[in-house]
Every structure is written in C-alpha cells, then in structure tokens.
Amino acid sequence: xxxxxxxxxxNWKMNQTLHEISQFFVEMTKMKMELKCKAWIAPQAIxxxxxxxxxxxxxxxxxxxxxxxxxxxxxxxxxxSPLALADMGVEFVIIGHSERRTIYKEDNxxxxxxxxxxxxxxLKVIYCVGETLDExxxxxxxxxxxxxxSVGLANIPKQKAHLLMIAYEPVxxxxxxxxxxxxxxxxxxxxxxxxxxxxxDETIILYGGSVKPDNIEALLRKANIDGALVGGASLKANDxxxxxxxxxxxx
Ligand code: PEP
Numbered sequence: 414x415x416x417x418x419x420x421x422x423x424n425w426k427m428n429q430t431l432h433e434i435s436q437f438f439v440e441m442t443k444m445k446m447e448l449k450c451k452a453w454i455a456p457q458a459i460x461x462x463x464x465x466x467x468x469x470x471x472x473x474x475x476x477x478x479x480x481x482x483x484x485x486x487x488x489x490x491x492x493x494s495p496l497a498l499a500d501m502g503v504e505f506v507i508i509g510h511s512e513r514r515t516i517y518k519e520d521n522x523x524x525x526x527x528x529x530x531x532x533x534x535x536l537k538v539i540y541c542v543g544e545t546l547d548e549x550x551x552x553x554x555x556x557x558x559x560x561x562x563s564v565g566l567a568n569i570p571k572q573k574a575h576l577l578m579i580a581y582e583p584v585x586x587x588x589x590x591x592x593x594x595x596x597x598x599x600x601x602x603x604x605x606x607x608x609x610x611x612x613x614d615e616t617i618i619l620y621g622g623s624v625k626p627d628n629i630e631a632l633l634r635k636a637n638i639d640g641a642l643v644g645g646a647s648l649k650a651n652d653x654x655x656x657x658x659x660x661x662x663x664x
Pocket of ligand 1: 589624643
C-alpha cells in the first residue's frame with residue numbers, strides 16, 4: 414500500500430450555531446481521543462475565527478474554508494478573499510464542491526482561477542470532482558472527471574502541486590444516503606490519480622458522498638482512497654470522532 418496520511422475533513426456547509434459549535438467541541442474534548450489521522454473542519458466562513466481559536470486551544474483540528482473568490486480584494490460584495498484566508502492562517506480551502514458547481518453555476522474555468530489564486534497564497538486546496546447520476550448512467554463518468562481535472566487544474570505550477578488535494582464526490586452520493594461501493598470509489602480514485610497534472614503518488618484523494626462510521630472502513634481499505642470529505646456525519650461530535658477512530662486504526 415502507498416505510504417499515506419489519512420485525512421477526515423468535515424464540510425459543515427451552512428450549518429451549526431455558536432451553541433452547537435461549542436457543544437461539538439465540549440463533546441470532542443470529553444472523548445479524549447488520540448488522533449492518528451488528520452482531522453479538518455470547514456465551517457461557515459463567519460465561524461472561521463472562532464473555530465480557529467477553539468482549534469488552537471484543543472490542538473488537534475485544522476480549520477479551512479468552503480469556498481474562496483478568484484480575486485484577492487476589491488469590489489466583490491459577499492465574496493471570501495483567499496488573501497484574507499491566508500492572512501488568518503487558514504489551512505485549506507474546498508473549491509468546486511458540487512453545490513457550488515450546480516447552485517452557483519461555477520464552471521471548470523472559474524474554478525481553475527480559484528484554484529490558482531488559492532495556491533498562490535499557499536492554501537491547501539481540496540478540489541472536488543464527480544459525476545451526476547445521469548452522467549454515470551450514460552457512461553460519461555471518465556469524460557466528466559477528465560474535463561474537471563484538465564480544465565480545473567490547468568497551469569498549476571509544479572512547485573505548488575504538493576498543496577493540491579482532490580475529493581472524488583459522485584454527485585448522486587452526496588447527502589442522499591447512497592454511498593458508492595468501495596470498488597466504484599476506488600475505480601474513480603485510480604482514474605483521477607492517473608489524470609493529475611503532476612502525476613503524483615503522494616496526492617491525497619478523498620472520497621465524499623454519504624460517508625458514515627459504518628461504511629468508512631471499507632472505503633479506507635482501498636489503495637487509492639486517502640480519507641473522506643464528510644458532510645452530514647461531520648456535524649455530530651460522536652460520528653466525527655468515530656470516523657477519526659476508524660481512520661486511525663486503518664492507517
Ligand atoms: C459533502 O458535502 O461534501 C458530502 C459528501 O456530504 P454528505 O457526507 O452529507 O453526503
């Protein structure tokens with residue numbers, strides 16, 4: 414098996430109140446887990462400073478953003494500046510989540526600009542790719558992934574390639590309770606690994622789509638699956654802890 418570091422990344426989307434956040438960390442702290450995997454959380458942008466403070470105190474969790482703008486600053490009302498994220502010591506940013514692609518119509522060309530800008534500021538980038546159910550059923554999965562990778566990751570300088578991570582998230586598996594089988598996921602990951610701009614064994618490729626404590630182990634046992642990007646199951650401390658516990662055992 415490749416030498417790899419397993420990452421469990423919680424995407425909190427537009428969820429969690431301050432009270433729920435403090436409960437989450439109270440419960441996490443009570444569990445006193447010894448983390449062998451990397452545990453990351455992307456909260457709503459407005460909560461990044463408070464999470465960074467808590468994470469600094471508890472030590473174990475790194476904080477990132479769910480999106481960023483393709484520009485550093487200027488007249489872009491409501492956007493999240495990658496320069497400001499870097500300035501605040503944010504570890505990573507998720508770019509190209511399927512909800513950004515479908516609801517906010519972000520295409521591969523725009524996502525490429527965001528990726529390059531985030532890398533310019535040395536933010537780690539989790540670039541999301543994945544096919545819809547229609548595309549899978551029409552046998553277009555590889556074409557879609559190839560396009561998302563070749564356009565979205567164009568012109569990445571070789572010296573920044575170590576900052577790049579990928580999340581393979583079949584759209585039909587996100588928030589639906591339908592996980593890809595470990596074999597389907599592994600096949601997607603192997604395809605992605607062979608289509609990276611600076612082909613690299615070290616690139617972390619996460620799987621995302623209804624990952625839960627009871628299905629994560631089979632996924633992590635696959636050679637090309639280096640962790641998970643988790644929505645629903647990352648919101649509850651108990652589930653998040655269990656995901657990290659399994660990841661620590663599989664490593
Ligand atoms: C996600 O939002 O990236 C995701 C995979 O969500 P869920 O785990 O709820 O399917």
